Amino acid sequence: MPDPAASQAADDLVALFRRLRARLRRVPSGSLTPSQAAVLLRLHRDGASSTTVLALAEGVRSQSMTATLNALGDLGLIERAADPEDGRRQLITLSPAGRARALADRQERHAWLAAELDRRFTPAELATIAEALTLLTRLDDPGR
Amino acid sequence: MPDPAASQAADDLVALFRRLRARLRRVPSGSLTPSQAAVLLRLHRDGASSTTVLALAEGVRSQSMTATLNALGDLGLIERAADPEDGRRQLITLSPAGRARALADRQERHAWLAAELDRRFTPAELATIAEALTLLTRLDDPGR
DNA sequence: CGTATGTCAGCTGTACTGACATGT
């Protein structure tokens, strides 16, 4: 039987997720879908990658990542090249258009949420939130 | 230009959401889908309701709620009755089976997350998290 | 041969919009 505080926090976390997710979905965000934007940003931050690596990083299956990459490819935002060292692998990089889009989209995507956080919370409250978010990333650590 | 701390928190919040959502999705949870379970729990907590009211509470359109309610109806977990005071409205209540399922599902659904929180965090850290979650619900407040 | 990478096809869950019947 876990700590009642943990049980309460679990309830709150799930409830917050459901409601905030619906809220975030309604924020206009360029023409890219959320998963497309996430991959674009990751490529911009971490440089060239591959389907499998991106899938692991985003926590999805490689098949799902393939679909996202196909969409980004159709939009001309990424380029694929065979890895000279391993013919199975594809090196995926941002096209020039993709680089520009990553920057623009980042601005647009987080503007609403950042403004809301800034507007609704004091610096002290923001510090508490930031600390909790850092802690919560532990939930996503593998295994232990 | 918002506080850089707000901007950073917005980044972290979105990233945490993406990854934690994927994680939570993989937790086995009875046979009910997440949205079905959420509606069942709400009916159990708040009593009889209607399609429109439930849709507003869950932050979805009435058409989407209709689909969820149809699924719950097919499972025999809810009952619908015409509102005697307004023929357009349907009074939706839990069936006896629905009441039992709501309780059982609640246990099962949050067990994993509560155990993880309990396992990975100290009481002090849990307190920080609980405080931040309380703060963050403000984001979902209407308007101000 | 077994393993790893990546793709395609098909399914599910969830929400959306538009069109519409019905009741107030």
Added chain:
DNA sequence: CACATGTCAGTACAGCTGACATAC
């Protein structure tokens, strides 16, 4: 009539599994 409630049909997104080709 306008308005509210609820439904059905069609579509989009994002994940999943299974089957498979290809390269190591």
